Amino acid sequence: xxxxxxxxVGLVVALVSMAGTLLALGLVALxxxxxxxxxxxxxxxxxxx
Amino acid sequence: MDLGIIGAALSALxxxxxxxxxxxxxxxxxxxxxxxxxxxxxxxLEPLLLVPIGFGCVLANLPGSGITGxxxxxxxxxxxxxxxxxxxxxxxxxxxxxxxxGPLFQNPRLLLLGAAGQFGIFITLMLxxxxxxxxxxAVSIGVIGAMDGPTAIYVTSNYAPELLAAVxxxxxxxxxxxxxxxxxxxxxxxxxxxxxxxxxxxxxVKVSKRARILFPIVVLILGGLIAPQGVPLLGAVMLGNLLxxxxxxxRLRQASENExxxxxxxxxxxxxxxxxxxxxxxxxQTLMVFGLGFIAIxxxxxxxxxxxxxxxVFSGGKVNPLVGAAGISAxxxxxxxxxxxxxxxxxxxxxxxxxxAANTGGQIGSxxxxxxxxxxxxxxxxxxxx
Numbered sequence: 001x002x003x004x005x006x007x008x009v010g011l012v013v014a015l016v017s018m019a020g021t022l023l024a025l026g027l028v029a030l031x032x033x034x035x036x037x038x039x040x041x042x043x044x045x046x047x048x049x
Numbered sequence: 050m051d052l053g054i055i056g057a058a059l060s061a062l063x064x065x066x067x068x069x070x071x072x073x074x075x076x077x078x079x080x081x082x083x084x085x086x087x088x089x090x091x092x093x094l095e096p097l098l099l100v101p102i103g104f105g106c107v108l109a110n111l112p113g114s115g116i117t118g119x120x121x122x123x124x125x126x127x128x129x130x131x132x133x134x135x136x137x138x139x140x141x142x143x144x145x146x147x148x149x150x151g152p153l154f155q156n157p158r159l160l161l162l163g164a165a166g167q168f169g170i171f172i173t174l175m176l177x178x179x180x181x182x183x184x185x186x187a188v189s190i191g192v193i194g195a196m197d198g199p200t201a202i203y204v205t206s207n208y209a210p211e212l213l214a215a216v217x218x219x220x221x222x223x224x225x226x227x228x229x230x231x232x233x234x235x236x237x238x239x240x241x242x243x244x245x246x247x248x249x250x251x252x253x254v255k256v257s258k259r260a261r262i263l264f265p266i267v268v269l270i271l272g273g274l275i276a277p278q279g280v281p282l283l284g285a286v287m288l289g290n291l292l293x294x295x296x297x298x299x300r301l302r303q304a305s306e307n308e309x310x311x312x313x314x315x316x317x318x319x320x321x322x323x324x325x326x327x328x329x330x331x332x333x334q335t336l337m338v339f340g341l342g343f344i345a346i347x348x349x350x351x352x353x354x355x356x357x358x359x360x361x362v363f364s365g366g367k368v369n370p371l372v373g374a375a376g377i378s379a380x381x382x383x384x385x386x387x388x389x390x391x392x393x394x395x396x397x398x399x400x401x402x403x404x405x406a407a408n409t410g411g412q413i414g415s416x417x418x419x420x421x422x423x424x425x426x427x428x429x430x431x432x433x434x435x
Contacts, residue, residue: 002181010178010187013425014171020421022164024275025414029160031267036154039263041255 068112074327075110081325082106085218094225098198098318102218105322116323123323126316131206131213136317137199138285141416143310144199145289146302148380148412150264152405155254158360159372159403163410165356166376167418169194169348173341174422180337184431185209188422190338193220194345195415196227197378202321203282204419214324215335219342227382231350235374235390238354243361244394246369251402258294265290272417278427279420286416349377353407368403375404378415384408 069075085103089096109117116123130136153160174191182190189205189212201220205213223230236244265287273280292302324330357373371391375383384404391400426432 002179006184007175007178009429010175010184013422013429014175016425017418017422018164018168018171020275020425021167021414021418022161024272024417024421025160025164025410027271027275028268028413028417029157031271032153032157032160032264035260035263035267036157036256039257039260041257041260 065111065113072112072327074331075112077331078110078325078327079107081330082110082322085322088222088225095221097314098221099225101315101318102221102322102325105319106325107322108319109323109326117326121323123319127320127323130313130316131202131320132210134203134206134281136313136320137203137206138281139309139313140199140317141282141285142289142305143307143313144412145265145286145291146293146305147310148286148290148293148409150290150409150413151254151256151261152251152402153409154256154260155251155402156406159376159406160410160413162353162356162360162373162376162407163412163414164376164418165373166349166353166378166407166411167195167414168352169345169350170418170422172348173345176344177341180341182337184426186212188426188431189216190341191345192216192419192422193223193338193342194349195378195419196220196224196346196349197412197415197419198224200282200378200415200419202317204423211329212334212338214321214330215338216342217321218325219339223342223346224379224382227346227377227379228386230346231374231383231386232390234347234350235354235371235386238351239358239370241394243358243370244390245398246361246366247395247398248367248369248372248400248403250399258296261294262291265294268413272413272420276417276420276424278423279416282416283420286412346377350374353377369398369400372400372403372407375407375411376414377408377411380408380412381405383411 082103085099085106088094089099089103105123108123115121118124170191173194174187177187177190185208189209192201192204193216195201198217198220202217205216269283269287272283289305292298292305353373353376354370357370360368361370369391371387375387377383384401387404388401391398
């Protein structure tokens with residue numbers, strides 16, 4: 001038989017892990033956006049003669 | 050000469066056949082090994098993994114060879130690379146060196162789809178617990194939903210090594226089945242109008258070299274602080290990616306994505322195949338692992354597409370919900386499936402780069418999801434074998 005306590009622990013693990021994964025990827029997304037925003041691709045200036 | 054001696058010597062030639070007939074399980078597993086070889090060679094399904102796994106399975110089920118015994122060659126490979134978790138980590142080094150995370154910079158919001166594509170892990174964890182599996186095994190079964198072979202092997206070898214063969218074969222087989230499994234689910238969950246949603250093509254968004262170099266460092270520090278249990282995996286991927294993007298260690302990059310990845314893939318496959326011995330593999334539990342693993346990948350796609358629909362609503366119909374199906378780790382198969390279905394319903398649609406962004410998000414997401422789960426489990430006192 002399934003232990004109800006174990007199911008309860010499993011539910012906590014599942015919910016916290018879902019939230020944690022969303023939080024982690026949300027922060028990564030913010031960092032990616034910031035990197036792209038503050039470190040834009042600047043084309044190199046043409047070199048003189 | 051004594052005929053008895055001749056008889057004894059000749060009997061040595063048939064002892065293998067006799068043992069095989071005494072234990073029909075070995076015959077079944079030889080057939081399973083040959084089936085995996087056929088799928089890899091004849092059908093080109095994940096051949097890099099299924100060929101060595103299939104061959105390892107055949108080797109392990111030839112009775113009397115001792116190849117999987119205490120001092121056997123395959124046991125030595127297993128102890129060296131799987132029990133220590135070295136092989137999955139080295140595979141991730143190669144994956145990091147091979148992966149271009151550039152598409153993520155085009156639309157970082159799509160990274161969140163990479164989280165949605167992991168929810169199958171957690172729902173399957175609950176299902177496995179409800180079916181009576183202990184926590185360590187339920188975690189390992191759930192992680193099939195990461196659709197990420199090395200992560201599944203890493204977690205399972207640590208938490209439930211007795212399920213390693215079933216979990217890893219399920220993970221790699223289902224990854225290969227993505228093009229068959231996903232389209233019906235995508236069609237079922239979306240309307241024709243949604244599937245036709247046109248997303249503007251990404252006109253070569255340029256990403257600066259500094260941003261590309263800082264990306265793996267920032268993700269590692271951030272991910273490592275949130276989920277320290279996943280640092281070995283995340284660290285390997287990000288090191289591989291840094292080798293790629295830094296541009297100053299070309300030899301190391303090439304070694305990571307070629308020589309190291311190739312040698313480790315071969316040994317990893319053989320070691321997994323060696324765990325598929327009849328006495329260990331032919332159990333009801335194995336079938337249940339396969340069934341739950343399938344549910345996990347279906348749920349990944351379902352939640353991914355549902356998240357895609359949320360994006361569709363909140364963006365005012367600008368994000369095609371099909372892109373949500375690419376938020377899994379099977380790279381780049383899932384992105385290709387989205388591209389093909391998008392074009393089928395709207396010839397002007399070119400979803401590939403958007404799907405690639407979600408797909409690379411899924412790659413990071415699968416590692417982070419497993420890492421977060423392991424960290425939560427560790428904080429609750431459930432620790433693996435390490």
